[in-house]
Amino acid sequence: MAERVQLPDDAPYVNALLLQAIQGIAEVLGVNGLNAVLRASGLGRFVDNPPPNNLEKGVLAREYARLNQAVEEFTGRGGKGMLQRIGRASFRWAVREQATTMGLANLALKALPHRLRKRAILLGIRKGLTDTVEYAAIEVKEEKGVLVYMDYACTICHTRHSDQPVCHLYVGTLGEAVAFATGRDFRDFEVVETHCRAAGDIFCRFEIRDRDVNG
Template sequence: MAHRDDDVIVNALVRQALSSTQEVMGENGLNAVLRASGLERFIGNFPPNDLAPGIKTADYARLNQAIEDFYGRGGRGMLRRIGKASFQYGVREQAAMLGIAGVALKLLPEKQRIKFILNGMVGALKKSNPNVNAWLEEGERLAYIEDTCAICHSRTSDGPICHLYVGSISEAVQWATGRSFEITETHCMAKGDPYCRFEVGEAVNHG
Protein backbone atom coordinates (compact mmCIF):
# COMPACT_ATOMS: atom_id res chain seq x y z
CA MET A 1 0.00 0.00 0.00
CA ALA A 2 1.49 3.32 -1.00
CA HIS A 3 1.17 6.55 0.93
CA ARG A 4 -1.53 8.81 -0.40
CA ASP A 5 -1.69 12.57 -0.29
CA ASP A 6 -5.11 12.54 1.34
CA ASP A 7 -4.19 10.23 4.23
CA VAL A 8 -5.32 11.75 7.51
CA ILE A 9 -4.77 11.33 11.24
CA VAL A 10 -7.85 11.57 13.46
CA ASN A 11 -8.18 14.17 16.23
CA ALA A 12 -7.76 11.64 19.05
CA LEU A 13 -4.34 10.60 17.74
CA VAL A 14 -3.27 14.19 17.08
CA ARG A 15 -4.26 15.03 20.65
CA GLN A 16 -2.29 12.02 21.89
CA ALA A 17 0.78 13.09 19.90
CA LEU A 18 0.60 16.71 21.08
CA SER A 19 0.01 15.75 24.72
CA SER A 20 2.92 13.33 24.82
CA THR A 21 5.22 15.74 22.95
CA GLN A 22 4.35 18.46 25.46
CA GLU A 23 4.94 16.06 28.35
CA VAL A 24 8.48 15.37 27.12
CA MET A 25 9.49 18.70 25.52
CA GLY A 26 7.52 21.14 27.67
CA GLU A 27 5.08 23.70 26.32
CA ASN A 28 7.75 25.95 24.77
CA GLY A 29 9.38 23.00 23.04
CA LEU A 30 6.08 21.79 21.67
CA ASN A 31 5.18 25.25 20.42
CA ALA A 32 8.55 25.58 18.68
CA VAL A 33 8.11 22.33 16.75
CA LEU A 34 4.48 23.15 15.94
CA ARG A 35 5.67 26.42 14.36
CA ALA A 36 8.49 24.63 12.54
CA SER A 37 6.06 22.14 11.03
CA GLY A 38 3.35 24.60 10.02
CA LEU A 39 0.95 23.42 12.72
CA GLU A 40 0.83 26.60 14.80
CA ARG A 41 -2.96 26.46 14.82
CA PHE A 42 -2.62 23.84 17.59
CA ILE A 43 -0.63 26.10 19.91
CA GLY A 44 -2.69 26.23 23.12
CA ASN A 45 -5.48 24.62 21.12
CA PHE A 46 -5.41 20.81 21.11
CA PRO A 47 -8.04 19.04 19.00
CA PRO A 48 -10.90 17.24 20.77
CA ASN A 49 -10.68 13.56 21.71
CA ASP A 50 -12.78 12.30 18.79
CA LEU A 51 -12.39 10.42 15.53
CA ALA A 52 -12.94 13.33 13.15
CA PRO A 53 -10.10 13.92 10.67
CA GLY A 54 -7.41 16.04 12.35
CA ILE A 55 -4.40 16.64 10.14
CA LYS A 56 -2.90 15.26 6.97
CA THR A 57 -0.56 12.35 7.58
CA ALA A 58 2.21 14.29 5.83
CA ASP A 59 1.82 17.01 8.48
CA TYR A 60 2.22 14.44 11.21
CA ALA A 61 5.38 13.19 9.53
CA ARG A 62 6.64 16.81 9.35
CA LEU A 63 6.05 17.18 13.09
CA ASN A 64 8.26 14.13 13.67
CA GLN A 65 10.89 15.63 11.39
CA ALA A 66 10.72 18.93 13.27
CA ILE A 67 11.31 17.21 16.62
CA GLU A 68 14.31 15.37 15.19
CA ASP A 69 15.71 18.61 13.75
CA PHE A 70 15.08 20.48 17.02
CA TYR A 71 17.30 18.10 19.00
CA GLY A 72 19.86 17.19 16.36
CA ARG A 73 21.75 14.11 17.51
CA GLY A 74 19.47 13.77 20.52
CA GLY A 75 16.36 13.66 18.37
CA ARG A 76 16.17 9.91 18.17
CA GLY A 77 16.16 9.47 21.95
CA MET A 78 13.68 12.28 22.37
CA LEU A 79 11.28 10.75 19.84
CA ARG A 80 11.53 7.42 21.65
CA ARG A 81 10.63 9.14 24.90
CA ILE A 82 7.66 10.80 23.22
CA GLY A 83 6.61 7.39 21.87
CA LYS A 84 6.75 5.93 25.37
CA ALA A 85 4.70 8.82 26.76
CA SER A 86 2.29 8.31 23.88
CA PHE A 87 1.64 4.69 24.80
CA GLN A 88 1.10 5.67 28.46
CA TYR A 89 -1.37 8.31 27.29
CA GLY A 90 -3.17 5.54 25.40
CA VAL A 91 -3.35 3.41 28.55
CA ARG A 92 -4.84 6.34 30.49
CA GLU A 93 -7.17 7.79 27.88
CA GLN A 94 -7.91 5.07 25.33
CA ALA A 95 -7.97 1.83 27.34
CA ALA A 96 -11.17 0.67 25.64
CA MET A 97 -9.78 1.36 22.19
CA LEU A 98 -6.60 -0.54 23.06
CA GLY A 99 -8.74 -3.41 24.35
CA ILE A 100 -7.01 -3.42 27.73
CA ALA A 101 -9.83 -2.25 29.99
CA GLY A 102 -10.26 -4.78 32.79
CA VAL A 103 -7.86 -7.28 31.24
CA ALA A 104 -5.50 -9.30 33.46
CA LEU A 105 -2.41 -10.63 31.71
CA LYS A 106 -0.65 -12.16 34.68
CA LEU A 107 -1.57 -15.74 33.87
CA LEU A 108 -0.43 -15.62 30.25
CA PRO A 109 3.04 -16.63 29.06
CA GLU A 110 5.26 -13.66 28.23
CA LYS A 111 5.05 -14.08 24.46
CA GLN A 112 1.24 -14.16 24.60
CA ARG A 113 1.25 -10.97 26.63
CA ILE A 114 3.42 -9.24 24.04
CA LYS A 115 1.16 -10.42 21.23
CA PHE A 116 -1.89 -9.26 23.15
CA ILE A 117 -0.72 -5.68 23.55
CA LEU A 118 0.73 -5.36 20.04
CA ASN A 119 -2.52 -6.69 18.58
CA GLY A 120 -4.27 -4.13 20.77
CA MET A 121 -2.18 -1.37 19.18
CA VAL A 122 -2.99 -2.66 15.70
CA GLY A 123 -6.69 -2.76 16.59
CA ALA A 124 -6.71 0.73 18.06
CA LEU A 125 -5.02 2.16 14.97
CA LYS A 126 -7.50 0.44 12.66
CA LYS A 127 -10.42 1.69 14.75
CA SER A 128 -9.04 5.21 14.41
CA ASN A 129 -8.62 4.89 10.65
CA PRO A 130 -9.82 1.97 8.50
CA ASN A 131 -7.13 2.76 5.92
CA VAL A 132 -4.39 1.80 8.36
CA ASN A 133 -2.71 -1.46 7.42
CA ALA A 134 -0.71 -3.02 10.26
CA TRP A 135 -0.14 -6.60 11.38
CA LEU A 136 2.05 -8.89 13.48
CA GLU A 137 4.55 -11.29 11.98
CA GLU A 138 5.40 -14.44 13.89
CA GLY A 139 8.71 -15.80 12.72
CA GLU A 140 11.77 -16.59 14.75
CA ARG A 141 11.12 -13.19 16.29
CA LEU A 142 7.84 -11.41 16.77
CA ALA A 143 7.56 -8.27 14.64
CA TYR A 144 5.08 -5.42 14.32
CA ILE A 145 4.64 -4.20 10.75
CA GLU A 146 2.80 -1.29 9.14
CA ASP A 147 2.79 -0.25 5.49
CA THR A 148 0.78 2.91 6.13
CA CYS A 149 3.21 4.34 8.70
CA ALA A 150 2.40 7.98 9.43
CA ILE A 151 5.78 8.87 10.90
CA CYS A 152 7.85 8.45 7.74
CA HIS A 153 5.03 9.39 5.33
CA SER A 154 6.57 11.24 2.35
CA ARG A 155 10.04 11.34 3.99
CA THR A 156 13.25 9.75 2.75
CA SER A 157 16.30 8.69 4.72
CA ASP A 158 19.30 6.37 4.53
CA GLY A 159 18.32 4.74 7.80
CA PRO A 160 15.13 3.97 9.72
CA ILE A 161 13.46 7.05 11.23
CA CYS A 162 10.30 5.87 12.98
CA HIS A 163 11.82 6.34 16.45
CA LEU A 164 8.54 7.43 17.99
CA TYR A 165 7.03 4.10 16.94
CA VAL A 166 9.98 2.23 18.49
CA GLY A 167 9.30 4.07 21.76
CA SER A 168 5.58 3.23 21.74
CA ILE A 169 6.18 -0.44 21.00
CA SER A 170 8.90 -0.80 23.63
CA GLU A 171 6.68 0.85 26.23
CA ALA A 172 3.78 -1.41 25.23
CA VAL A 173 5.91 -4.53 25.61
CA GLN A 174 7.20 -3.30 28.95
CA TRP A 175 3.64 -2.59 30.07
CA ALA A 176 2.58 -6.13 29.16
CA THR A 177 5.55 -8.02 30.61
CA GLY A 178 7.08 -5.80 33.28
CA ARG A 179 10.40 -6.18 31.47
CA SER A 180 12.24 -4.05 28.96
CA PHE A 181 12.88 -5.53 25.50
CA GLU A 182 15.14 -4.36 22.71
CA ILE A 183 12.97 -3.08 19.82
CA THR A 184 14.69 -2.63 16.45
CA GLU A 185 13.27 -0.99 13.33
CA THR A 186 14.59 -3.41 10.70
CA HIS A 187 12.70 -1.93 7.71
CA CYS A 188 11.51 1.60 7.05
CA MET A 189 9.50 3.00 4.15
CA ALA A 190 11.65 6.15 4.29
CA LYS A 191 14.59 4.12 2.97
CA GLY A 192 12.54 2.42 0.29
CA ASP A 193 11.29 -0.66 2.13
CA PRO A 194 7.71 -1.79 1.44
CA TYR A 195 6.75 -1.34 5.11
CA CYS A 196 8.09 -0.32 8.49
CA ARG A 197 8.97 -3.36 10.60
CA PHE A 198 9.76 -3.39 14.30
CA GLU A 199 11.29 -6.50 15.75
CA VAL A 200 10.97 -7.56 19.37
CA GLY A 201 14.42 -8.72 20.43
CA GLU A 202 15.90 -9.93 23.68
CA ALA A 203 14.92 -8.69 27.10
CA VAL A 204 17.29 -5.93 28.19
CA ASN A 205 19.03 -6.60 31.46
CA HIS A 206 19.14 -3.42 33.47
CA GLY A 207 21.16 -5.14 36.21
Protein backbone atom coordinates in the same frame (compact mmCIF):
# COMPACT_ATOMS: atom_id res chain seq x y z
CA MET B 1 -0.08 -8.99 2.74
CA ALA B 2 3.09 -8.13 0.85
CA GLU B 3 2.02 -5.39 -1.50
CA ARG B 4 2.88 -1.74 -1.37
CA VAL B 5 0.06 0.34 0.03
CA GLN B 6 -0.35 3.55 -1.95
CA LEU B 7 -1.22 6.11 0.66
CA PRO B 8 -2.39 9.38 -0.92
CA ASP B 9 -0.21 12.39 -0.09
CA ASP B 10 -3.18 14.03 1.59
CA ALA B 11 -4.31 10.96 3.58
CA PRO B 12 -6.15 12.11 6.73
CA TYR B 13 -5.29 11.22 10.30
CA VAL B 14 -7.39 11.19 13.44
CA ASN B 15 -7.36 13.81 16.21
CA ALA B 16 -6.92 11.28 19.03
CA LEU B 17 -3.65 9.99 17.57
CA LEU B 18 -2.25 13.47 17.03
CA LEU B 19 -3.29 14.33 20.58
CA GLN B 20 -1.42 11.29 21.86
CA ALA B 21 1.79 12.51 20.20
CA ILE B 22 1.23 16.09 21.40
CA GLN B 23 0.86 14.86 24.99
CA GLY B 24 4.06 12.85 24.67
CA ILE B 25 5.95 15.81 23.20
CA ALA B 26 4.70 18.11 25.97
CA GLU B 27 5.85 15.62 28.61
CA VAL B 28 9.33 15.26 27.12
CA LEU B 29 10.07 18.70 25.61
CA GLY B 30 7.85 20.89 27.79
CA VAL B 31 5.17 23.24 26.55
CA ASN B 32 7.63 25.68 24.96
CA GLY B 33 9.31 22.85 23.08
CA LEU B 34 5.94 21.55 21.98
CA ASN B 35 4.89 24.96 20.70
CA ALA B 36 8.16 25.35 18.82
CA VAL B 37 7.81 22.03 16.99
CA LEU B 38 4.13 22.63 16.27
CA ARG B 39 4.99 25.96 14.62
CA ALA B 40 7.99 24.46 12.79
CA SER B 41 5.81 21.73 11.30
CA GLY B 42 2.97 23.94 10.11
CA LEU B 43 0.73 22.87 12.98
CA GLY B 44 0.65 26.26 14.67
CA ARG B 45 -3.15 26.00 14.82
CA PHE B 46 -2.70 23.51 17.69
CA VAL B 47 -0.58 25.84 19.87
CA ASP B 48 -2.54 26.18 23.16
CA ASN B 49 -5.38 24.53 21.29
CA PRO B 50 -4.88 20.74 21.27
CA PRO B 51 -7.09 18.60 19.03
CA PRO B 52 -10.11 17.00 20.70
CA ASN B 53 -9.77 13.43 21.93
CA ASN B 54 -11.97 12.00 19.21
CA LEU B 55 -11.78 10.03 15.98
CA GLU B 56 -12.54 12.85 13.59
CA LYS B 57 -9.97 13.57 10.91
CA GLY B 58 -8.59 16.94 11.90
CA VAL B 59 -5.09 16.53 10.56
CA LEU B 60 -3.20 15.04 7.62
CA ALA B 61 -0.93 12.04 7.97
CA ARG B 62 1.86 14.03 6.34
CA GLU B 63 1.45 16.77 8.96
CA TYR B 64 1.82 14.14 11.67
CA ALA B 65 4.95 12.91 9.91
CA ARG B 66 6.24 16.46 9.62
CA LEU B 67 5.76 16.89 13.36
CA ASN B 68 8.01 13.88 13.96
CA GLN B 69 10.59 15.39 11.64
CA ALA B 70 10.38 18.72 13.46
CA VAL B 71 11.12 17.04 16.80
CA GLU B 72 14.16 15.42 15.25
CA GLU B 73 15.37 18.75 13.87
CA PHE B 74 14.59 20.60 17.10
CA THR B 75 16.55 18.17 19.26
CA GLY B 76 19.48 17.64 16.88
CA ARG B 77 21.74 14.67 17.52
CA GLY B 78 19.55 13.48 20.39
CA GLY B 79 16.51 13.38 18.16
CA LYS B 80 16.26 9.63 17.87
CA GLY B 81 16.32 9.06 21.63
CA MET B 82 14.00 11.98 22.18
CA LEU B 83 11.43 10.58 19.76
CA GLN B 84 11.66 7.20 21.46
CA ARG B 85 10.97 8.87 24.81
CA ILE B 86 8.03 10.69 23.26
CA GLY B 87 6.71 7.39 21.89
CA ARG B 88 6.88 5.87 25.36
CA ALA B 89 5.21 8.86 26.98
CA SER B 90 2.49 8.84 24.31
CA PHE B 91 1.73 5.19 24.94
CA ARG B 92 1.48 5.71 28.71
CA TRP B 93 -0.81 8.67 28.17
CA ALA B 94 -2.96 6.65 25.77
CA VAL B 95 -3.30 3.83 28.29
CA ARG B 96 -4.49 6.33 30.91
CA GLU B 97 -6.71 8.53 28.76
CA GLN B 98 -7.61 6.60 25.61
CA ALA B 99 -7.82 2.98 26.68
CA THR B 100 -11.34 2.68 25.36
CA THR B 101 -10.75 4.58 22.11
CA MET B 102 -7.64 2.64 21.33
CA GLY B 103 -8.98 -0.81 22.15
CA LEU B 104 -6.63 -1.35 25.08
CA ALA B 105 -9.38 -1.50 27.71
CA ASN B 106 -10.52 -5.04 27.15
CA LEU B 107 -7.18 -6.75 26.78
CA ALA B 108 -7.17 -9.52 29.37
CA LEU B 109 -3.40 -9.43 29.69
CA LYS B 110 -3.22 -10.78 33.21
CA ALA B 111 -4.84 -14.01 32.11
CA LEU B 112 -1.98 -14.71 29.72
CA PRO B 113 1.49 -16.09 30.31
CA HIS B 114 4.21 -13.44 29.86
CA ARG B 115 5.39 -14.64 26.48
CA LEU B 116 1.89 -14.25 25.04
CA ARG B 117 1.27 -10.85 26.61
CA LYS B 118 3.79 -9.16 24.32
CA ARG B 119 2.05 -10.46 21.23
CA ALA B 120 -1.35 -9.62 22.73
CA ILE B 121 -0.45 -5.97 23.30
CA LEU B 122 0.91 -5.63 19.75
CA LEU B 123 -2.30 -7.15 18.42
CA GLY B 124 -4.17 -4.69 20.65
CA ILE B 125 -2.31 -1.77 19.06
CA ARG B 126 -3.03 -3.18 15.63
CA LYS B 127 -6.72 -3.42 16.46
CA GLY B 128 -6.76 0.09 17.91
CA LEU B 129 -5.21 1.53 14.76
CA THR B 130 -7.27 -0.61 12.40
CA ASP B 131 -10.48 0.47 14.14
CA THR B 132 -9.60 4.16 13.98
CA VAL B 133 -7.59 4.68 10.79
CA GLU B 134 -9.36 3.57 7.60
CA TYR B 135 -6.21 2.68 5.65
CA ALA B 136 -4.30 1.00 8.51
CA ALA B 137 -2.53 -2.18 7.40
CA ILE B 138 -0.52 -3.87 10.12
CA GLU B 139 0.85 -7.35 10.57
CA VAL B 140 2.09 -8.93 13.78
CA LYS B 141 3.96 -12.20 13.58
CA GLU B 142 6.74 -14.27 14.95
CA GLU B 143 9.79 -15.01 12.83
CA LYS B 144 12.31 -17.48 14.24
CA GLY B 145 11.21 -16.69 17.76
CA VAL B 146 11.41 -12.91 17.23
CA LEU B 147 8.28 -10.79 17.46
CA VAL B 148 7.80 -8.73 14.30
CA TYR B 149 5.47 -5.78 13.82
CA MET B 150 4.96 -4.42 10.31
CA ASP B 151 3.09 -1.29 9.29
CA TYR B 152 2.30 -1.04 5.57
CA ALA B 153 0.78 2.44 5.89
CA CYS B 154 2.95 4.05 8.53
CA THR B 155 1.98 7.66 9.17
CA ILE B 156 5.12 8.62 11.10
CA CYS B 157 7.17 8.67 7.90
CA HIS B 158 4.43 9.41 5.37
CA THR B 159 5.91 11.38 2.41
CA ARG B 160 9.33 11.45 4.08
CA HIS B 161 12.55 10.26 2.46
CA SER B 162 15.62 9.09 4.30
CA ASP B 163 18.39 6.54 3.88
CA GLN B 164 17.83 5.47 7.51
CA PRO B 165 14.66 4.37 9.29
CA VAL B 166 13.00 7.39 10.89
CA CYS B 167 10.07 5.99 12.89
CA HIS B 168 11.73 6.35 16.29
CA LEU B 169 8.46 7.35 17.94
CA TYR B 170 7.05 3.96 16.92
CA VAL B 171 10.09 2.21 18.44
CA GLY B 172 9.37 3.94 21.75
CA THR B 173 5.68 3.11 21.65
CA LEU B 174 6.20 -0.57 20.88
CA GLY B 175 8.88 -0.90 23.57
CA GLU B 176 6.68 0.73 26.19
CA ALA B 177 3.76 -1.42 25.10
CA VAL B 178 5.55 -4.72 25.67
CA ALA B 179 6.94 -3.39 28.96
CA PHE B 180 3.42 -2.42 30.04
CA ALA B 181 2.01 -5.80 29.00
CA THR B 182 4.60 -7.77 30.94
CA GLY B 183 4.99 -5.46 33.94
CA ARG B 184 8.65 -4.96 33.10
CA ASP B 185 10.86 -2.02 32.16
CA PHE B 186 11.23 -0.85 28.57
CA ARG B 187 14.99 -1.34 28.93
CA ASP B 188 14.34 -5.07 29.18
CA PHE B 189 13.41 -5.04 25.50
CA GLU B 190 15.23 -4.18 22.34
CA VAL B 191 13.14 -2.72 19.54
CA VAL B 192 14.80 -2.14 16.18
CA GLU B 193 13.27 -0.69 13.03
CA THR B 194 14.78 -2.83 10.29
CA HIS B 195 12.82 -1.43 7.31
CA CYS B 196 11.19 1.92 6.74
CA ARG B 197 8.89 3.28 4.05
CA ALA B 198 10.90 6.51 4.19
CA ALA B 199 13.85 4.49 2.92
CA GLY B 200 11.81 2.96 0.09
CA ASP B 201 10.68 -0.23 1.78
CA ILE B 202 7.05 -1.34 1.43
CA PHE B 203 6.56 -1.40 5.19
CA CYS B 204 8.04 -0.13 8.40
CA ARG B 205 9.17 -3.27 10.18
CA PHE B 206 10.16 -3.60 13.81
CA GLU B 207 11.78 -6.49 15.63
CA ILE B 208 11.07 -6.82 19.35
CA ARG B 209 13.38 -8.92 21.47
CA ASP B 210 13.93 -9.57 25.15
CA ARG B 211 17.35 -8.34 26.19
CA ASP B 212 17.46 -11.04 28.85
CA VAL B 213 18.69 -14.23 27.14
CA ASN B 214 16.35 -16.28 29.31
CA GLY B 215 13.40 -14.31 27.96
